[in-house]
Amino acid sequence: MGWGTRYGALLGPLLAGGARPDVVADAAHGLGLPERGRFAVVVLGAPVPEAVAAEGPDADGTRWWWGRAERSPGAEEEDVAVVLLGGAGPAGAVARLTERGAGPGGMSPVVGSPAELGAARRLAGTALLTCVPGARKVVRLDERLPAALLVSRPELAARLLAEVLGPLLERGPAERAVLVGAVEAWLECGGSVGRAAVRLGCHRNTVFNRLRRLERLTARSLTRPPELVELVLALEVLRLTPGAS
Incomplete structure (x- = not known):
């Protein structure tokens, strides 16, 4: 070197x-x-x-x-x-x-x-x-320790993305962006649907419906901590994967 x-x-x-x-x-x-x-x-x-x-x-x-x-x-x-x-x-x-x-x-x-x-x-x-x-x-x-763990094992990160968000990634870019934006806003607002709605400029029921749709697509619940961890980590992989989001 x-x-x-x-x-x-x-x-x-x-x-x-x-x-x-x-x-x-x-x-x-x-x-x-x-x-x-x-x-x-x-x-x-x-x-x-x-x-x-x-x-x-x-x-x-x-x-x-x-x-x-x-x-x-x-x-x-x-x-x-x-x-x-x-x-x-x-x-x-x-x-x-x-x-x-x-x-x-x-x-x-x-x-x-x-x-x-x-x-x-x-x-x-x-x-x-x-x-x-x-x-x-x-x-x-x-x-950035969770993200660092993911980038340190790229093959596992890719598998996590495919396993957790695979059905979501099969949807069109516009739908993906809407659902990912909803869950990211919800996470940034500490799990508050109301505050996420204010941030996104829509009705709280709209946010709720988007979150439920994400749960159905991924077969993961935002109310079950182990499944929420999987979703959060998969979203981090998505953020770091060029062209995937």
């Missing part, structure tokens, strides 16, 4: 994983990383904006080391950063990226040492996979 940009040669051993402790220590020292701290890794699916890659710490003390590497031999390059978090923590770092037009992107959980950055890079890559294609947004893995 080739690495580019100013910090590439030093970031490579840290983010590839599996390097000897002395190699990790030398790379961390060369970058000026402390032995212990609050670190995260960010992986972007689009080129890093110039405003994001600018030198110098953020106002809260967050520091960034950007590099560029191939996702796999022969694949397109992606921008990757090691982040030493400041006072605003991971949420502040993600907000900075989003405000400056970065994305799509994924951020790993917080780790405590440079030796853990290889694992963090893999998790940041998984977080990136949970972004809808083309989205200008950076997401944290810790906030």
Whole structure:
């Protein structure tokens, strides 16, 4: 795996994983990383904006080391950063990226040492996979764990989609959009049909009827927790599958 940009040669051993402790220590020292701290890794699916890659710490003390590497031999390059978090923590770092037009992107959980950055890079890559294609947004893995599980096992995710939403996917695009929109609004409104109706701009009975139709098509009940979990996860797969919705 080739690495580019100013910090590439030093970031490579840290983010590839599996390097000897002395190699990790030398790379961390060369970058000026402390032995212990609050670190995260960010992986972007689009080129890093110039405003994001600018030198110098953020106002809260967050520091960034950007590099560029191939996702796999022969694949397109992606921008990757090691982040030493400041006072605003991971949420502040993600907000900075989003405000400056970065994305799509994924951020790993917080780790405590440079030796853990290889694992963090893999998790940041998984977080990136949970972004809808083309989205200008950076997401944290810790906030996308169900979706991360699904993208980590694409063959099972595809099976879940076919098993749970197969009959719905056989309907026309307009009908699919109406039924999916109803259940998504209902979920976002905490299971309130009335609030979902306000959000959708229709009568509550219309929402109720759409939900019942979805239940009949999928043979899953929104009132049975195990079946509701299946529906929610299948809808997440649908969201992440280009052209399926």
